[in-house]
Amino acid sequence: MAQSTAAPAPTGSEITLTPLPLKAIAPWAVFFGILMLVLLYFVGAEQGATAVVSGEGVHEWVHDARHLLGFPCH
Helix, strand or coil, X not given: CCCCCCCCCCCCCCCCCCCCCHHHHHHHHHHHHHHHHHXXXXXXXXXXXXXXXXXXXXXXXXXXXXXXXXXXXX
């Protein structure tokens, strides 16, 4: 019969949480915010007069996401 040795459960006094400073989080928050705005543009507005990319290629790639998010396209 095999014996299993489990590590003892940590008590409340052994756990320490270190808060992250805002200066460490801010660049990542700005980066992901800009990335989300670019993705929202391509899903929601990339067709017609405001098109950055000519043709229907981007529209076809994001067609289902456009309907899922409630953007009309036809």
